[in-house]
Structures are given as structure tokens and as C-alpha cells.
Amino acid sequence: MLKLMKVLALALFAVAIALPIWMPGTVEGQGGTEALTTDMDAKTPNDLFNGFGALGTPVDECVADPEPPTARGNGTFEDNKFIFSEREAVDDGLGPTYNDTGCVECHQFVDVGGFAQQMEFRAGHITNGLFVDAPGGQLVHARGTDSDIVEHITTGETVKAFRISISTLGDGFVECLSNTVLQNNVAAQPSGQRGTLTSVPVVEANNTLRIGRFGLKSQHAILLSFAGDAYLNEMGITNKFDGTNGRSSSNPAAGTTENPCTTAEGVVNCTGAPFDPVPDPEDDGGDVLAFADFMAATRAPGRQNPIPAAAVRGDPLFNSVGCAVCHTRTFTTAAPGTSINGGAFSVPTALGNKIIHPFSDFALHDIGTGDGIVQNAGQSTANQMRTAPLWGIRARNRFLHQGLNITITDVIQLHAGQATTARNNFNFLTAAQRSDLVAFVLSL
Numbered sequence: 001m002l003k004l005m006k007v008l009a010l011a012l013f014a015v016a017i018a019l020p021i022w023m024p025g026t027v028e029g030q031g032g033t034e035a036l037t038t039d040m041d042a043k044t045p046n047d048l049f050n051g052f053g054a055l056g057t058p059v060d061e062c063v064a065d066p067e068p069p070t071a072r073g074n075g076t077f078e079d080n081k082f083i084f085s086e087r088e089a090v091d092d093g094l095g096p097t098y099n100d101t102g103c104v105e106c107h108q109f110v111d112v113g114g115f116a117q118q119m120e121f122r123a124g125h126i127t128n129g130l131f132v133d134a135p136g137g138q139l140v141h142a143r144g145t146d147s148d149i150v151e152h153i154t155t156g157e158t159v160k161a162f163r164i165s166i167s168t169l170g171d172g173f174v175e176c177l178s179n180t181v182l183q184n185n186v187a188a189q190p191s192g193q194r195g196t197l198t199s200v201p202v203v204e205a206n207n208t209l210r211i212g213r214f215g216l217k218s219q220h221a222i223l224l225s226f227a228g229d230a231y232l233n234e235m236g237i238t239n240k241f242d243g244t245n246g247r248s249s250s251n252p253a254a255g256t257t258e259n260p261c262t263t264a265e266g267v268v269n270c271t272g273a274p275f276d277p278v279p280d281p282e283d284d285g286g287d288v289l290a291f292a293d294f295m296a297a298t299r300a301p302g303r304q305n306p307i308p309a310a311a312v313r314g315d316p317l318f319n320s321v322g323c324a325v326c327h328t329r330t331f332t333t334a335a336p337g338t339s340i341n342g343g344a345f346s347v348p349t350a351l352g353n354k355i356i357h358p359f360s361d362f363a364l365h366d367i368g369t370g371d372g373i374v375q376n377a378g379q380s381t382a383n384q385m386r387t388a389p390l391w392g393i394r395a396r397n398r399f400l401h402q403g404l405n406i407t408i409t410d411v412i413q414l415h416a417g418q419a420t421t422a423r424n425n426f427n428f429l430t431a432a433q434r435s436d437l438v439a440f441v442l443s444l
């Protein structure tokens with residue numbers, strides 16, 4: 001009986017690979033040139049800059065302070081990288097509650113802008129079947145500038161999720177993908193596996209909607225909006241691009257008299273204290289422009305070099321078992337000069353018509369790993385996650401959104417829901433093929 005099932009399963013799998021089911025990796029691939037890549041080695045000098053804007057010279061603070069841009073693209077890469085790497089303090093507006101002191105603390109390896117093992121924590125509860133943020137917001141900060149205001153949640157918050165830091169390298173190319181390219185890609189996916197694209201506001205274009213692609217819920221469409229949000233939500237620094245007009249929340253007490261005690265449980269000593277003395281907005285937008293332009297000017301993560309023989313053998317298996325249905329291999333960015341981001345940005349030459357290999361469709365899927373958190377794409381996305389881009393994955397060793405899985409094999413076994421067929425197909429491979437496929441993933 002067992003033997004018969006195995007034969008049947010193998011036969012089914014043979015059919016699955018023989019069928020020209022769907023050809024991944026051909027999305028608007030004509031006419032572009034390969035994007036510049038970084039070798040993912042921190043020792044290699046000058047291989048992060050992709051040519052967007054001017055390179056500039058490394059900052060020496062004893063000689064001159066870094067200059068932030070005044071509009072997208074008019075600063076220098078070296079200044080922007082320095083600003084991205086700065087640590088902020090209370091008199092810069094840090095906190096009152098926050099997660100870390102600088103972007104680079106959570107986007108650091110193998111080089112500035114990359115991965116980190118830092119985690120953020122989100123929480124909420126279910127009311128009448130709907131996800132509701134924890135009081136004070138679903139993002140529960142890890143740190144505070146005063147021990148009395150460190151956030152604690154109550155037992156009422158039953159939905160709890162950690163998220164590990166991800167890389168921002170190559171994200172300028174992702175920003176320059178047109179909505180249509182992303183829509184066509186998803187439309188070509190088999191209906192049972194089709195991803196959900198989000199439509200999210202572009203802060204600096206009067207909240208015009210654009211297809212989301214950044215963050216674990218594809219909650220942002222452009223780097224400036226993400227950077228403004230991160231400066232506020234990861235570091236507590238209010239700014240012109242933070243989505244609340246430079247206020248840390250819609251609460252009338254937000255800003256200089258903000259009192260986060262109202263969101264905490266077990267806090268005893270917090271009556272009326274001005275925990276954050278710096279007036280809002282704490283940043284005039286210059287730092288946020290520097291963050292966005294630094295990320296936009298980074299090269300895409302490049303492949304392992306040389307590519308090991310096992311990875312070469314595993315390459316076609318990634319398509320034949322169906323991984324590439326969601327982990328889209330190839331996209332081409334919009335042509336230089338195309339107006340994007342609701343008209344607020346024009347695709348620069350360095351980023352236009354570039355072929356990239358992010359191994360993601362930037363869409364949300366339910367593969368059984370969902371964290372239950374709802375951001376800006378509606379309740380139906382509670383248990384969906386964005387297909388994790390696999391470019392650069394060999395540089396990290398903590399996987400899935402919580403960073404709690406250590407081997408690629410375990411990660412594949414956790415693919416269920418819309419990814420069940422791919423997982424089953426993987427399990428029908430021979431042991432040698434499975435190891436080749438893992439070698440391929442770890443060559444990205």
C-alpha cells in the first residue's frame with residue numbers, strides 16, 4: 001500500500017514537472033541591463049554604490065558634518081550613508097519609547113543597509129473576529145528613555161509576533177518597479193497560489209495609492225515613506241514624512257508633553273512628566289531624505305561567486321518544484337524618466353531599465369506562517385506574509401519573519417497553505433536533489 005502511494009505520488013510529481021504550468025522569471029525582461037550588484041563582502045571597498053546621485057567622499061566629522069539632501073537625489077551617497085549610520089540620543093528626539101538608536105543598528109550586515117538579528121515586537125487582540133491594535137499601537141517598543149515608561153502589554157493582547165530585521169540593499173530598484181509589472185506577475189500565478197498585492201498611501205504625494213512592496217506586509221510602496229515611518233516608529237523621532245505630519249501620534253498630547261504611561265501596564269511613576277522634551281517635528285525631513293537616498297543608491301545583493309556545482313544543479317529544481325511561483329526570479333525596473341511614487345519621483349538613469357533578481361513577487365500569501373497582525377491592507381491579510389525576497393539570503397542564518405528557523409530545510413517544511421504543492425514536490429525529490437536545491441537557495 002505504502003509502495004503504491006509512493007509510486008502514485010512520484011507519477012503525480014512527474015506530471016507536475018512535465019506540464020508547462022507557468023513560466024516564471026520572464027516579467028518584462030526585454031531591453032534592460034543587469035543591475036549592479038554587491039558581492040556581500042564588507043571587506044570589498046566601494047561596491048555598495050549603484051550610481052544614483054553623486055558618490056561624494058567619506059565623511060570625516062572633524063573636518064565637516066555630513067550634509068543631508070534637500071530633495072531626493074541631490075545629496076551624496078557618502079553623506080547619506082554616514083547619516084544612516086548615526087546613533088541618535090535624547091536631545092535629537094530619540095524616544096520616549098523606541099527600538100534602537102540608529103537605522104544601522106538593525107540594518108548592518110554584511111554591510112551598511114543589510115540584515116541584523118534585532119527584532120521588533122507587535123501585539124494586539126481579537127474583537128468580534130477582527131484584529132485590533134494593542135492600546136497605544138501594535139508596535140510595542142523594546143526600550144524607553146526612562147525606566148518608568150518602558151512598554152508592557154496586558155494579558156488581553158493575545159496576538160503577539162516578533163519580526164526580525166531584513167535587508168534594504170537593492171531596494172532602490174524595487175522602488176522603481178511599476179505597479180503594472182507587479183500586477184502582471186501576480187495575474188500570471190495559478191489562482192490557488194495567487195498573491196495579494198497591497199495598495200498603500202505615498203506620504204509625500206498626498207497619500208496617493210501605490211502598490212506596496214516594502215516590509216513584511218508590503219505596507220509601504222516607497223522608500224521615503226518607509227524611512228519616515230521607521231524614524232518615528234523604530235526610533236521615536238517625529239519628522240515631516242512620518243505619516244502624522246511630524247506628530248508622534250494623533251493623540252493631542254503627542255509631542256513635547258507626550259505621556260506614554262497611558263499605554264503601559266504596571267507603570268507607577270509617570271504622572272504628567274514631559275518624557276520627550278524636543279519639539280515636533282524632531283527632524284525637518286533632511287535625515288529621512290538621506291535614509292531614503294542611501295537605500296535607493298545601494299546595489300542589489302549579488303550571487304555567490306563562484307556559484308558551487310551543487311547550486312548550479314539545484315537551480316532548475318527551484319522552478320520545477322514550484323518555488324519560483326511566488327519567489328519571482330526576475331523583474332525589470334521602469335524606464336528612466338518614468339514618473340512614479342504618485343508623481344513625486346522620476347526613475348533615475350542608474351535605476352531605470354535594470355534587471356533584478358529579488359526572488360519575491362512582493363505580494364502577500366498565506367503559507368501557514370501568518371502572524372495575525374493587520375497593518376494597512378485590511379483584515380483579510382492577518383495571516384498573510386509577503387514572499388520573503390531571497391536575494392542575499394546566504395548572508396543570514398535566522399529565517400522566516402520571526403527569525404526562529406535556522407535551516408532552509410526546516411523553512412521549506414513550514415511552507416503550507418498556498419505553498420503546500422511546492423513543499424510536497426520538494427519532499428518527493430531525491431535526497432541529493434533536495435540538498436542541491438538548498439545549495440541553490442544558499443547561493444542567492
Ligand code: HEC
Nearest residue numbers: 099100103106163164165214215216226227230231234291
Ligand atoms: C529595531 C530595529 C530597526 C531599526 C532601528 C530600523 N529598522 Fe528598518 N526594519 C526593521 C524590521 C524588523 C523590518 C521588517 C519589519 C516589518 O516590515 O515590519 C525593517 C524593514 C525596513 C525596510 C523594508 C525593507 C524591505 O525591503 O522590505 C526599510 C526600507 C527599513 N526598514 C528602513 C529603515 C530605516 C530608514 C531606519 C532608520 C530610520 C530603520 N529601518 C530602522 C528593523 C529596524
Ligand code: HEC
Nearest residue numbers: 322323326365369385386387388399400401418419422426
Ligand atoms: C505560495 C507562495 C510561496 C511558495 C510556492 C514558496 N514560498 Fe517561500 N516563502 C513564501 C512566503 C510568504 C514567505 C515568508 C513567510 C514568513 O516569513 O512567515 C517565504 C519564505 C521563504 C524563505 C525564508 C526566507 C527568509 O528570509 O527568512 C525561504 C528560504 C523560502 N521561502 C524558500 C522557498 C522554497 C525553497 C520554495 C520551494 C520549495 C518556496 N519557498 C516556495 C511564499 C512562498
